[in-house]
Amino acid sequence: MNKFEFPKIRMSFLVCTMFVSVLGCNCMASTPKNVIVMAKALDDLITLDPAEAFEFSSTEILANVYDRLFIANPETPSEPKKGLVEEWWRSDDGLEYKFFIRKGAVFDGGRPLTSRDVVFSLRRAVFLNKTPAFILNQLGLHRGNVEQKIKVLDEQSLVLGVDRPYSPSVVLNILSAIVTSVVDESSLSEHFKDGDWGANWLRSNTAGSGEFRVSKWGVGEHLVLDRKDTSRSRITRIIIRDIREPATQRLMLSRGDVDIARNLTPDHIVALAKKTDTVTWSTDQARIFYLALNQSNPLLADPSIRGALRLAIDYQGIASHLLPGRARVHQAFLPLGFMGSLTETPFSLNLETARSLLDRAGFGEDLTFSVDVRSDPIALQIAQALQMNLGKIGIKLEIRPSDGKQVLTKYRARRHDIYMGYWGPDYLDPHSNAAAFASNPDNTDDAEQKTLAWRNHWTMPELTKDTDDALLIHDQRMREEAYRDIQRQVQADSPFIIVFQEKALTATTDRVKGFKLGLTSDQTLYADIVK
CATH class of the missing domain: 3.40.190.10 (Periplasmic binding protein-like II)
Known part of the structure; x- marks a missing residue:
């Protein structure tokens, strides 16, 4: 008898045991x-x-668990909703923002949240410089200037300085990202150890006002x-x-x-x-499924191999047969529903052309790559489908499944060959994904902005500049066109192969x-x- 075939009485016992241990109560299976x-x-x-x-x-x-200054607004993405902010003001030159914090937000211990907690939290994220810090780096904030750029005015207000006159949509949406969550400075300071800003404690605990x-x-x-x-x-x-x-x-x-x-x-x-x-439904998600090719591997850096890989994927087959109702073919880094998203899908399965690209470039049939993927049934099926098609054009693909933590840790350390997985935006402005896929201002190991392009050792100064310039466009139509152009450049030739956009399938009692x-x-x- 396998683990999915326990008699009902035994499964009920297991669930009840779980509730007793976690909840401290007696219960039946419901x-x-x-x-x-x-x-x-x-x-x-x-x-x-x-x-x-x-x-x-x-x-x-x-x-x-946490509150943030602003909250994403899917109905009007360029105008995020107010979270902790009661009112806000922007200077005429676009380089300074003032935020007035509403009263009433309270931390776990009962202490009222103030502007000091907001300033502490934003500075802390920049000083720790973990992976999501690049989101705040996009406003010109870094360790050397964050104490001068973000300051307390009084208990209910603060000022934020930025280095350039960005579109307000970018600034406010960035302040809705999880990395800007406000933590309890008083509580966290009790857990500081060796200058870690309480990071070791907060990895497995929370100190929020949500x-x-x-x-x-x-x-x-x-x-x-x-x-x-x-x-x-x-x-x-x-x-x-x-x-x-x-x-x-x-x-x-x-x-x-x-x-x-x-x-x-x-x-x-x-x-x-x-x-x-039982009630079931599907929901559009901003998550895209993609392949990332590490450019430190000289073979994967070859345009012919990248082009062959793009044509060896059965995009429609994956969406229609492996994921019916759960995915739609999508081949651009901005998901549908975002300002400036592309609906164009220029690639389809074409093994003959894929093989000819390899032949013209002088590659034989002894190419071998590895792909890191979560031990998830759907992801593994997609990897196996790709493995089969690549085999038909003379490329051997070794699938290396592991749990999500191990796969992501390896990916962040730039130790992968090919990574296969999902990506979702950090905030509802198009720059969120553009900064990840189409910007890499510093490819060194200790770079402040560790974007997806950085993870894959992709250096492209002109595209990085285009992405950077789009931040300063205030006209919405012009911004949309700028991001469409950036997506087309990434589609044409890059280490990223975007396969589909996900729809979440959910069921409840x-x-x-x-x-x-x-x-x-x-x-x-x-x-x-x-x-």
Whole structure:
């Protein structure tokens, strides 16, 4: 009997045991009324520190734990909603912003949030210089000037200086990114160690003013969020169980062991949609699935090999057969729904042309590359499909599956050959993805801006300048055209092969209401859930 075939009484016992250990309560297989249990793969959850977090799971969780100055606005992306900000002002020359903080935000310990916490948090993210710090670097903020650029005016106001007159949409959207989350300076200062700004402690703890706080994180098992006294949520506790196998998620949802399943396959959704006690739906996501080719490998830096790889992918087959209802073919780095996104899909499977590109460049049939990919059923199927097609044109592809943490750590360290995975924007301005895919001002190992282009050793000074110049365009139509041109350049020849844009498939029991997935991870909020 395999692990998916336990008799119902045994599965109920296991779920009850889990609730007793985590919740301290007695229960049957169905979950308590004031508790939401969610099945979700958490293998990409590396840290809870907003100055370091850069993955989908951590972004979603931290959006429910921390407040930020602004909140993404999917209806009008160029005009983010006010978060902690009550009012704001921009100087005539566009180089200075003043923000007035609303009263009422309170940290876990009951201390009111002030502008000092905001300034501390922004400076901290820059000084730590972890991966997402490049988002703030885009405003000209770095270790050498951040203390002069971001200052407290009084308890409820602060000033932010930028180095150039950027489009206000860029500045305000950057201030909605998770890296700008406001942490409790007083609480965190108690955990400073060897000048780490409390980073070691905050990797597995939280100190925010949002609707929930993380009360427990059992790596590889579950994460527990508890409602705060000031929260408007009617749910007192949310348990996210680290369930990585879609079939197990479906089984647990059917038995009432979880309320929400997040990583189901299309065939699971079809089956669950027939049940009267289950609700299923799909939601457009800003996530794109792509391949990244490390240019430190001279073979992958060859345009002929890059071109052959582009033509060896069955884009439509992946979307239609492997991911029906879960993906649409998309080949540009700005997802649909973003200002300036491209709908053009110039590439399709063409093995004959792919092989001819290799022949003309003088490559034989002894090319071998490795691809790092998450141990996820869908991702592995895509990797296997690519492996088969590459074999037909004389390229051997070695698939190296691993959990999300290991794959991402290797990718960030630039030790990969080919990386295969998802990417989502950090904020709702087109520059978020443009800066990642089309900018690399410094390719050295200790660069401040460690973009995706940097991870892949791609140096392109002219394109980096084009991307940089787009930041200063204030006219919306001109900005849109600038980003379309940048995307076409990346499409034409770059280390990035964008395959599809994802649609999330979700299922809940009919007891759950108000759960909505956002276009981006930071827009998936738990406070509206009722049961």
